[in-house]
Amino acid sequence: MKAATVTDSTRVDPSATPPSELVPMRHPGRRLSALLVLLVAANLGYSVMTNDNFEWPVVGDYLFNPEIMAGLRTTLILTVVSMTLGITLGIVLAACRMSENRVLSTLSGAYLWFFRGTPLLVQLIFWFNLSALYPRLSLSVPFGGPELAGAATNGVLNLWAVAVIGLTLNESAYMAEIVRGGLLSVPRHQSEAAIALGMNRWLTFRRVVLPQALRVIVPPTGNQVIGMLKHSSLVSIIALADLLYSAQLIYSQNFRTIPLLVVISIWYLVCTTVLSYAQSHIERHYGRGVHAGGQRPGGLAKLRSLGSRLSQRSRPNDNPNPA
């Protein structure tokens, strides 16, 4: 097209045909900044690797230490149990909050007000010290009547129970709001269509509203799971041997504080990475019918498509046309 005009302008002669080859806008600044960032990162990496105070050999020694492994297991179990209970209780709280029944919605609101309004750490210490407030937990006739059944508080609430109760009650308050937001995001027309087909309220909720709400609920819930994994380290304050407390036990004896913190940071990162990957898979499942087959671009997109190519599982909507 060199026969065409060589002028640098948006104008074109009425008689002339503009060239047809398109050149996208260039972004020279991006490459330059990428280079700069790489340099800084490389320098940082160099200093981390060569700084003897990190004591990398010690990190290697303790990475698979049995006590660290036991701590990791505790952290994972605590996360799974508290999160499962927290989500379940959160759904119930959200349903109560949205109920037409004033008693239920007020109770749910008060619960949220309390458990979102006080720090998790304070709540944990509070549950830990419950025996000071109520030495015995008992079922009895109200207003100081005779006791029907009971036991010493410290006998019922061991460390695990305190940790799970503390984390669950706090988590459920946050999950309740996430679930409520998701339910509100489903257009009213959807439940109306289900009702018009003769579906009752429970069917409408379970088959039509909830599956669509999950598309909105899953991303922040993934956030909450990752948050829970890390917040569970707060239980170290009540001396439950989670990942952090296991490391503390070791470095209180050998004073290798930094390398042990590096060790548990590595494990926290491994866990959160796996969780993020799982989250993106779940998100895609509940986004079906919305993104119309098109995948959203993103850093994990390639990894994801690789993953789905590797896994030979058939998708739930692959059922063959019977006709």
Add this chain to the structure above:
Amino acid sequence: MSATTSAPDGTDTSTADPVVRIIDLHKSFGAVEVLKGVDLEVHRGQVVVILGRSGSGKSTMLRCVNHLERPSRGTVVVDGEVIGYRIKGDKLHELSPSAIAKQRTRTGMVFQAYNLFPHMTVLENLIEAPRRVKGVNRAEAVADAMQALEEVGMAHKADVYPSTLSGGQQQRVAIARALVMKPSVMLFDEPTSALDPELVGEVLNVMKRLATSGMTMMVVTHEIGFARGVADEVVFMSEGRLVEKGPPSQVIDSPVHESTRTFIDSIL
């Protein structure tokens, strides 16, 4: 109120009991009275087209038939059964939500915005209610669904998600979804109002075929051509009242009531 009734026109169908009876129907939203006493009968195989300005109460009346709206006064009877209530002595006692849900299987409804379930494929949309509400087994539900899709010309799209379909295609699927429940009456609430003009025809054609096959239909629409060609009876509503009723030739071409005349003139 002052409905110019052309008497239960002794045509073939009206000998049977009516499928839908609307008796003295009132409905208020807060202080606004949307329906001010409507009486209407729809007989088996009849196609009744309801015309009227927006806000005249025609959609509300339709939504009272399947109890999506609870009437403030008056009753709706479908297939000889009072909708939403049980008669005890001289009073009507409200039914439980699940009992009302069961009654709704007698009516099929098609909405302006299609309202297909976006997270289910076309086929899943169609077999959901038959399986979970009526307890039909999967094979039978799928067979019924494919037949219904065949009737609306959408069988080739059974396994796609609704978002990949055009508005006209989605509405045809929505009609099929209502049909698989084998309702006694089909309620159409402005089924073509959300469609691009070139897609209106395919939906009206499906509705025409449905009418020819003998389906009892109540249709709220602005499609005068459809009313003229397909309706057995045209009803005109104004300000919450049914002001004129009769065969299309009468209501559309020589309306008696002033408000009917101005409305017909404005849309023709």
